[in-house]
Amino acid sequence: DIQMTQSPSSVSASVGDRVTITCRASQDVTNWFAWYQQKPGKAPKLLIYGVSFLASGVPSRFSGSGSGTDFTLTISSLQPEDFAIYYCQQGKTLPTFGQGTKVDIK
Amino acid sequence: EGQLVESGGGLVKPGGSIRVSCAASGLTINNVWMSWVRQAPGKGLEWVGRLISKIDGGTTDYAAPVKGRFTISRDDSRNMMYLQMNNLKTEDTAVYYCTIVTTLGALDSWGQGTLVTVSS
Numbered sequence: 001d002i003q004m005t006q007s008p009s010s011v012s013a014s015v016g017d018r019v020t021i022t023c024r025a026s027q028d029v030t031n032w033f034a035w036y037q038q039k040p041g042k043a044p045k046l047l048i049y050g051v052s053f054l055a056s057g058v059p060s061r062f063s064g065s066g067s068g069t070d071f072t073l074t075i076s077s078l079q080p081e082d083f084a085i086y087y088c089q090q091g092k093t094l095p096t097f098g099q100g101t102k103v104d105i106k
Numbered sequence: 107e108g109q110l111v112e113s114g115g116g117l118v119k120p121g122g123s124i125r126v127s128c129a130a131s132g133l134t135i136n137n138v139w140m141s142w143v144r145q146a147p148g149k150g151l152e153w154v155g156r157l158i159s160k161i162d163g164g165t166t167d168y169a170a171p172v173k174g175r176f177t178i179s180r181d182d183s184r185n186m187m188y189l190q191m192n193n194l195k196t197e198d199t200a201v202y203y204c205t206i207v208t209t210l211g212a213l214d215s216w217g218q219g220t221l222v223t224v225s226s
Contacts, residue, residue: 001170033210034210034212036213038151043218044151046208046213046216049208049209049210049212050212055214087150089211089213091207092211094153095211095213099150
């Protein structure tokens with residue numbers, strides 16, 4: 001299995017801050033890579049697919065970058081509705097997820 | 107855009123069985139790849155298995171912890187997917203979500219989930 005490791009596991013930030021979350025894959029996943037947002041009591045929501053493509057309806061303050069084994073999710077200006085847990089996922093082989101990064105209020 | 111609704115969760119004893127369902131609307135399930143993902147209470151996301159579209163072979167794949175115990179199937183006439191879970195263990199306690207596999211393996215159109223609790 002391809003292991004996905006996110007960092008940090010949690011981050012405290014304020015509205016308007018720039019937030020960056022990283023994800024490292026144990027093997028090259030090329031561009032078979034996605035990010036998800038999950039709010040308490042809700043199903044996960046696809047944010048970004050193919051490393052950098054925003055899913056439908058996702059605000060442009062979210063962006064993704066990277067290739068191969070190292071990937072980054074950036075929120076350019078954190079909004080109140082962005083406080084959530086974020087997961088990365090590879091789809092190159094049988095899917096695996098990162099352990100999640102909680103973004104909470106500073 | 108497709109919509110998925112899970113049902114059938116509940117309380118089951120260790121060693122028991124349960125079948126959860128995923129009803130699809132706005133899409134035809136035999137034309138798409140679909141996955142089950144679970145989330146234990148307070149934990150992260152874990153991929154469970156997938157059902158490949160009929161045109162791509164219609165086969166299934168499973169994660170190691172559930173292989174041999176869980177079976178994914180599809181009823182095209184009802185546009186539904188199922189997850190049959192046998193020989194359940196306490197560690198199978200989770201919310202089970204069905205999703206559509208889209209571009210480059212991303213998972214979209216998540217249902218609201220159904221809770222399966224395995225406890226004596």
